[in-house]
Amino acid sequence: MYDKITPPTTGAKITFKNGEPVVPENPIIPFIQGDGTGIDIWPATEKVLDAAVAKAYKGKRKISWFRVYAGDEACDLYGTYQYLPQDTLTAIEEYGVAIKGPLTTPVGGGIRSLNVALRQIFDLYSCVRPCRYYAGTPSPHKTPEKLDVIIYRENTEDIYLGIEWKQGSEIGDRLIKFLNEELIPATPEHGKKQIPLDAGIGIKPISKTGSQRLVRRAIKHALLLPKNKQQVTLVHKGNIMKYTEGAFRDWGYELATTEFRNETVTERESWILGNKEKNANLSSEENARMIDPGFDSLTPEKKAQIVKEVETVLNTIWESHGNGKWKEKIMVNDRIADSIFQQIQTRPDEYSILATMNLNGDYLSDAAAAIVGGLGMGPGANIGDSCAIFEATHGTAPKHAGLDKINPGSVILSGVMMLEFMGWQEAADLVKKGLGDAIANSQVTYDLARLMEPPVEPLKCSEFADAIIKHFG
Numbered sequence: 166m167y168d169k170i171t172p173p174t175t176g177a178k179i180t181f182k183n184g185e186p187v188v189p190e191n192p193i194i195p196f197i198q199g200d201g202t203g204i205d206i207w208p209a210t211e212k213v214l215d216a217a218v219a220k221a222y223k224g225k226r227k228i229s230w231f232r233v234y235a236g237d238e239a240c241d242l243y244g245t246y247q248y249l250p251q252d253t254l255t256a257i258e259e260y261g262v263a264i265k266g267p268l269t270t271p272v273g274g275g276i277r278s279l280n281v282a283l284r285q286i287f288d289l290y291s292c293v294r295p296c297r298y299y300a301g302t303p304s305p306h307k308t309p310e311k312l313d314v315i316i317y318r319e320n321t322e323d324i325y326l327g328i329e330w331k332q333g334s335e336i337g338d339r340l341i342k343f344l345n346e347e348l349i350p351a352t353p354e355h356g357k358k359q360i361p362l363d364a365g366i367g368i369k370p371i372s373k374t375g376s377q378r379l380v381r382r383a384i385k386h387a388l389l390l391p392k393n394k395q396q397v398t399l400v401h402k403g404n405i406m407k408y409t410e411g412a413f414r415d416w417g418y419e420l421a422t423t424e425f426r427n428e429t430v431t432e433r434e435s436w437i438l439g440n441k442e443k444n445a446n447l448s449s450e451e452n453a454r455m456i457d458p459g460f461d462s463l464t465p466e467k468k469a470q471i472v473k474e475v476e477t478v479l480n481t482i483w484e485s486h487g488n489g490k491w492k493e494k495i496m497v498n499d500r501i502a503d504s505i506f507q508q509i510q511t512r513p514d515e516y517s518i519l520a521t522m523n524l525n526g527d528y529l530s531d532a533a534a535a536i537v538g539g540l541g542m543g544p545g546a547n548i549g550d551s552c553a554i555f556e557a558t559h560g561t562a563p564k565h566a567g568l569d570k571i572n573p574g575s576v577i578l579s580g581v582m583m584l585e586f587m588g589w590q591e592a593a594d595l596v597k598k599g600l601g602d603a604i605a606n607s608q609v610t611y612d613l614a615r616l617m618e619p620p621v622e623p624l625k626c627s628e629f630a631d632a633i634i635k636h637f638g
């Protein structure tokens with residue numbers, strides 16, 4: 166079945182039932198070490214996860230690691246250009262849950278991202294990236310402890326589908342000609358716009374199915390959070406990209422107010438209900454004026470539309486959500502993408518789950534990780550209905566590769582997410598305690614050491630792993 170790899174002789178497969186993993190006591194878990202700093206981070210991660218499982222379950226549970234290959238080391242083993250060998254895909258498909266280090270993607274030309282390919286091949290449509298603060302972590306931000314968000318990033322479409330044409334390519338030029346001469350003139354709203362003839366061109370597909378399955382997972386996650394964190398913010402640039410990013414917002418609200426009608430309230434609904442609760446005699450028009458500050462300068466049609474919105478909300482959900490009941494529901498709101506970058510800095514504690522499209526989520530997850538200490542503290546998971554691959558937010562950080570220097574925290578915390586996904590909470594808790602206590606005792610790698618005041622002597626990557634294990638208690 167495999168060409169160049171052999172699965173461990175002990176252990177069993179994780180399977181999936183109704184989208185949930187069914188985990189044996191001794192699961193076989195494929196791992197990809199990764200390019201660049203993967204060589205430092207992976208051994209540290211494996212050591213910490215194994216120690217936590219051993220301590221938590223005293224031999225009753227154990228992970229059988231199965232080394233599989235991607236990226237540069239796959240080419241070394243399988244031959245030139247064999248960046249993502251079939252062996253690796255077969256192993257991940259067979260064993261269902263995997264973990265990986267970062268993989269290099271060249272800029273401009275060359276191969277397309279192996280990381281993105283894995284997400285698309287296994288339909289891992291939700292990229293989950295929690296950004297929370299560990300006490301004692303130095304941060305460039307004054308109040309990093311106020312940020313506790315989980316980014317739910319759509320992981321399979323948007324411009325990451327990779328359908329684009331190079332400037333000057335034969336098909337790219339044909340496409341531009343077709344758009345300029347036929348499709349744009351046939352679309353009155355585009356007027357006399359034309360695409361420059363020397364443009365490269367890329368396609369940005371955002372589907373209703375892709376958007377809604379992502380938002381569905383985000384809302385289901387919000388249902389499991391404490392009441393004060395039960396909020397989902399739809400992040401988009403829908404003012405500019407109306408039919409892609411704007412549609413993402415609209416489909417998100419549509420899903421929330423149909424499939425999760427009893428569990429959710431939208432921000433606008435909460436305003437309408439709240440206004441009515443404060444003044445039972447408030448007319449629908451007055452209510453409309455209060456929810457829309459520019460109401461009086463709107464066209465009569467637009468005004469009528471907002472009044473109708475008020476009436477529809479009061480007629481359909483007053484019974485289930487009125488008289489303050491909406492305060493017990495999951496709040497679904499939306500923010501424009503550029504604004505959310507400043508909001509997570511100026512009002513960090515007002516946000517919880519941020520549901521995003523692929524590109525916005527990519528940007529936002531690095532920015533949010535920076536607030537809580539940097540990319541060394543940014544874990545992640547790519548989750549689908551029958552497979553999950555855990556990996557950090559960061560890349561290969563090539564200039565630090567092989568120096569036993571880099572912070573393995575992000576891949577270790579991705580391992581924590583994997584243990585939690587498997588239901589091995591006791592082991593996950595040990596790692597979180599060990600990592601938190603190591604940081605609180607200023608036992609940190611260079612990235613955190615340089616931010617500490619006064620500065621501390623940094624630990625090596627491998628020493629940080631040992632410190633985490635010592636702090637299991």
Ligand SMILES: NC(=O)C1=CN([C@@H]2O[C@H](COP(=O)(O)OP(=O)(O)OC[C@H]3O[C@@H](n4cnc5c(N)ncnc54)[C@H](OP(=O)(O)O)[C@@H]3O)[C@@H](O)[C@H]2O)C=CC1
Pocket residue numbers: 266267268269270271280539540541542556557558559560561562563564571572573574575612
């Ligand atoms: N999922 C994946 O596998 C991903 C792969 N990539 C790929 O990685 C390659 C390199 O990308 P690049 O833009 O340099 O981004 P990286 O995320 O690899 O690194 C950028 C900088 O972030 C900091 N950093 C990254 N990882 C850590 C860590 N574990 N601990 C502490 N600091 C860290 C370092 O900053 P400093 O030097 O200031 O300390 C580093 O120089 C590219 O080929 C890119 O495509 C990128 C993102 C995700």
Ligand SMILES: O=C(O)CCC(=O)C(=O)O
Pocket residue numbers: 268269270278279280281527558559560
């Ligand atoms: O695949 C890559 O090289 C980059 C991916 C990335 O930045 C991410 O997933 O956060």
Ligand SMILES: [Mg+2]
Pocket residue numbers: 527528531558
């Ligand atoms: Mg990224």
